[in-house]
Amino acid sequence: MPRNARRTTLADIAQAAGVSVATVSKVVNDRGDVAPRTRARVQELLHQHHYLAPVFRHTESVEGPTIEVQFKGGLKSYVAETLEGIIDSAAESGASVVISRASRAPHWARDLVSAGRRAVIAITSVYTTTHLNELARAGLPLVVLDPLHLPDNRVNSVGATNFAGGLAATQHLLSLGHRRIAYLGGPTMAVCNQARMHGYRAAMEAQGAPVRDAYVRPGEFTYETGLLGAVALLDLEEPPTAIFAGNDEIALGAMEAARTRGLRIPEDLSVVGFDDTSLAQMASPPLTTVRQPLREMGGAALRTALRLANGEKVESHHIELATELVVRASTAPPRGATSAHR
Amino acid sequence: MPRNARRTTLADIAQAAGVSVATVSKVVNDRGDVAPRTRARVQELLHQHHYLAPVFRHTESVEGPTIEVQFKGGLKSYVAETLEGIIDSAAESGASVVISRASRAPHWARDLVSAGRRAVIAITSVYTTTHLNELARAGLPLVVLDPLHLPDNRVNSVGATNFAGGLAATQHLLSLGHRRIAYLGGPTMAVCNQARMHGYRAAMEAQGAPVRDAYVRPGEFTYETGLLGAVALLDLEEPPTAIFAGNDEIALGAMEAARTRGLRIPEDLSVVGFDDTSLAQMASPPLTTVRQPLREMGGAALRTALRLANGEKVESHHIELATELVVRASTAPPRGATSAHR
DNA sequence: CTGAAAGCGCTTACAG
DNA sequence: CTGAAAGCGCTTACAG
The missing domain is CATH 3.40.50.2300 (Response regulator)
Incomplete structure (x- = not known):
């Protein structure tokens, strides 16, 4: 948001929607007593005007968006090196990285949103349709690194060739x-x-x-x-x-x-x-x-996550970075063979 | 905070301090026009009553405290395994873990506080007196893992024997x-x-x-x-x-x-x-x-950090966990020697 | 340096 | 289902 632009208030939304501030407040706080159509219209306007509830303002203004990185199993070299790429990219963008093990408590996606996370990056995690629905309902974008499943076009992913x-x-x-x-x-x-x-x-x-x-x-x-x-x-x-x-x-x-x-x-x-x-x-x-290129893959995942968090569209829902053979000392011609080519 | 206890307000503090709400507000917002003694008294009361500015409330209530883990250099196995211990301990305590590279921008400690961090855990980081002063001024507790320097009693640290x-x-x-x-x-x-x-x-x-x-x-x-x-x-x-x-x-x-x-x-x-x-x-x-015991050391560091963040005292400013020899296959008696003992 | 007063953004109990 | 009104927690311009 531009530095001098006044932050959107409930009053702005109320005016735009032609309802009272009280009604807008109820929509924001998910109270029951609002007509579905009114609720929908107000929600649309809240989104358009990037309204942010007071409790979330802090996170946004002071530190930039927070991205949650989840992994499953051990924090192995593979995960650690990818994470390093994510951290460095986040530092460049002024984003913060929260790291946790993938958990599947009920309403986990909604909890992440209320904890101020703007996107999730999953390393070595399995996502079922149920999880994807939960994420969609919470409005939380997901980027999967090196997906274990076939790319689903509801999921954004980063992999290698x-x-x-x-x-x-x-x-x-x-x-x-x-x-x-x-x-x-x-x-x-x-x-x-x-x-x-x-x-x-x-x-x-x-x-x-x-x-x-x-x-x-x-x-x-x-x-x-x-x-x-x-x-x-x-x-x-x-x-x-x-x-x-x-x-x-x-x-x-x-x-x-x-x-x-x-x-x-x-x-x-x-x-x-x-x-x-x-x-x-x-x-x-x-x-x-x-x-x-694990660090680069992490960086690409972070940048994709930030764009999605910003509501921007992404060209492709799957990005693939190039692999490269690195020859060291564990390979040689077989016993007694003369190398075929070289 | 107990579930039913009303959150501390500026009015509570004002009453306790015998000043107006306006004055307390000024102290909270670091405005200049408050007498040093008044400011000190109010600050003390704010701390005692665990007053939290509105912008911070969200973090606290929804997700528990956030701890910043900083490392320097690569995210090597040593760091990754310690971090795993921190993450698992944090999950048990309902705390969140933000991971970043150690940075020394001006006012970094104050920035961390305004970003809602309640403590810092440093892995493989160097802290000078300047950094410690900056932390102290920001009121941000620090726990150092496997400190590179001699334990200073202004620093809490976790190490091994x-x-x-x-x-x-x-x-x-x-x-x-x-x-x-x-x-x-x-x-x-x-x-x-x-x-x-x-x-x-x-x-x-x-x-x-x-x-x-x-x-x-x-x-x-x-x-x-x-x-x-x-x-x-x-x-x-x-x-x-x-x-x-x-x-x-x-x-x-x-x-x-x-x-x-x-x-x-x-x-x-x-x-x-x-x-x-x-x-x-x-x-x-x-x-x-x-x-x-890297995971245990990480866990101990996290728990210490949480206690300090809570304003609790810690028994000792340095904890040391036991090391243990693990014999595998890279050691044997020297060539031509008969093993001395066994 | 202090605080009474006006005001802001939001919430909520309640009347319609 | 809606909104006028009271109220809460906080901030700030200003008088003293």
Whole structure:
């Protein structure tokens, strides 16, 4: 709002609506005794004039809008790095970031609105139709980061080019001369996992490399999935010479499985991760991985959230940022092979 | 505040102070034309009666107090895990957590107060006397996590038993039969680093093991410090057989340095970390480390912050939680030695 | 430096 | 279902 513009008062709205201040007050406070049509007209005007109840004025004027970031499960590197992007973008825009675990108490969306939040950003959260309805009723915009579900056009989301990333990771291994490449992935239901896996399949098929059923194992995006999955893969009669992991944590689990078998990385087994969290740089050997621009994704989510909070329209309900293969020391040609290309 | 108790009004304060409502209003709004003594008396009463200006009421009533958590540098595992503890404790208490990078704009403390924050928790932040004065003037309580400076009794802080942790880590290595043990630490100025280092020295001296100057290297709490420091140590004429690292990141850097030299862990070199972040569990081999109860420390900091925000006194201005050695696979007896004790 | 008085924005009990 | 009127909590221009 312009610096000198007087703030909209109930009297302004009353005048515009041709009703008394008392009636407008009742609408604002959700009292029952207002005719539906009057209520609707007044609500429309309140919205048009950006009326803000006194209790909310403080938040708005002093600190700019507040955005709620919700995550589910642990505050892992993936979440932390995305959050860092959100925080830095918010600082640039003068917005505040409240962080909490996703909760599904009754009326949670309405509670967030009354607590002054202007939008929600969800990292690693699941949203059902019920939740979306609750948000819509509360008038609270939602931006989902790396959605687990298929983009619904009622939801705004920010992701990365997972298919292209899966393709690049697998092509890298193929170009090193690997043919027996396994995919150790996340949940079958997660679209990001599906896209990575199909990128892997596409690369394999393009090269005429067979994808055996036993080489594709879904799981969770966790270290345990990597550890157990890799043990199972290495137990196969014809074990893979390379593993493409659905994320960095899975890759680290796979590396540890190899180590306990006395296999060296990358000499005996190549491993590629996904995300390029700080875990990848600090692994030993440093992990070849597909970089997701997590900070940029966080920044994009924050800016989208602010625009929606402002009532602006957004060009597209889904934005996808580019992934990039980062080659480090966990990949090499397979034992005894001479590198196919380079 | 009790559910039925009427909220304190300016009239209540005016009556208690024996002045007019107008005068109290002036004090609340920091206008100049009030006698210093009158102002002081009124301020005292406002505080005693927990008077809240209308603009702040919303925050308080709907969502409970808001605590600002500030960090400096990256949102690393150490910070993320502590933050997780803060978030979960806040959820239990009905408090909200705003997260931001430490900023030192003029009047930052006053701005935080006007933005409705009731306390600040600082992770990995440096506070000078100037900052403390600014906080004091704004009436904003501060809790520092794992303070870099010596506990000042104007500051409330939460830490861990760093000396005992350094002692336990070193004793573990000594008991495996190591004598040539190096300490690869963080900043010389950081008290937590000093305590860990003196724990190391104490254990060495108790065992009659010499501490060579070249074996004690300060640095930053980063992977690079570990990588470069370990390279330098391994280049010594008599390299150490074990490295005690000031935190997990340094330990991972040291592990990578060993790997690039063709040394195996723990056969050729033992490494112990500090913190027990998720990095330690996911390292390959999994890292023996000194656990700091980061989530519990975060919880303790949040609860202290809430009590201070409430105007309650706190028993001690510094709380220290216990560390614990977690033995994993990165430590073993030195090459060719038979384990001294067990 | 203080406070009586006017006034602002809002809410609510009540008459119609 | 509506609004005139009383009232609440607060602020401010101004007289003393």
